[in-house]
Amino acid sequence: MRDRKPMIKQKITRLAGICGVLVPIVIFISIWLAIYGAPWFRWTNNALSELGVEGISAFFFNNGIILGGIFAFIFSLGLVKILSNKIGAYLLAVSSLALIGAGLFPITVFELHYVSSAAFFVLLTAALFIIGITMKHGQFERKMALAAIIFALFACTSLIFLNFLNGIAIPEAIVCFPAFFWCMIYGLKMITITNTRKQPIEA
Numbered sequence: 001m002r003d004r005k006p007m008i009k010q011k012i013t014r015l016a017g018i019c020g021v022l023v024p025i026v027i028f029i030s031i032w033l034a035i036y037g038a039p040w041f042r043w044t045n046n047a048l049s050e051l052g053v054e055g056i057s058a059f060f061f062n063n064g065i066i067l068g069g070i071f072a073f074i075f076s077l078g079l080v081k082i083l084s085n086k087i088g089a090y091l092l093a094v095s096s097l098a099l100i101g102a103g104l105f106p107i108t109v110f111e112l113h114y115v116s117s118a119a120f121f122v123l124l125t126a127a128l129f130i131i132g133i134t135m136k137h138g139q140f141e142r143k144m145a146l147a148a149i150i151f152a153l154f155a156c157t158s159l160i161f162l163n164f165l166n167g168i169a170i171p172e173a174i175v176c177f178p179a180f181f182w183c184m185i186y187g188l189k190m191i192t193i194t195n196t197r198k199q200p201i202e203a
Helices: 004-036 048-052 055-082 087-104 110-134 139-163 169-195
Strands: none
Touching: 004 048, 004 055, 004 169, 048 055, 048 169, 055 087, 055 169, 087 110, 110 139, 110 169, 139 169
């Protein structure tokens, strides 16, 4: 029974890593398909959520961020198993649930969509910052910690663009796209470690 526990942990870590890799792939492809199906969309004039209102663009956008949110949630559960300070991973898990909510409740359901979207962006930024300041072990972890802090600062400064643009799509992208790439890179590391039959180093 004792021998099975490390194997189960490896499988959970590998699954979480795969989901981390899939997060940006699924979301970027779904957003690209949604934009392709919405010739009216302009990065400087619209919000990404407007892609989820109607037509084929709504199908790709809403389902894409729901699926991406599910993958992000599973990835965050893997981080909970790995990180010594788990607060950032828990915040990432809650932000993932908020992302799912933003897909379940499109912008036409304004109140629920606004709450879900705002919670996602705020919690994602907080999660990155806390993960960044608490990851200390190993060269790779230190680099990922620095990247997380930088991405969190990017997210905070993205509000500046609101003064120059009619839409919020670009600030939204500045907040979430780097974070999704962070999930992919850390997910690849989790997969690599399990492939070599080693346990992840706690950060």
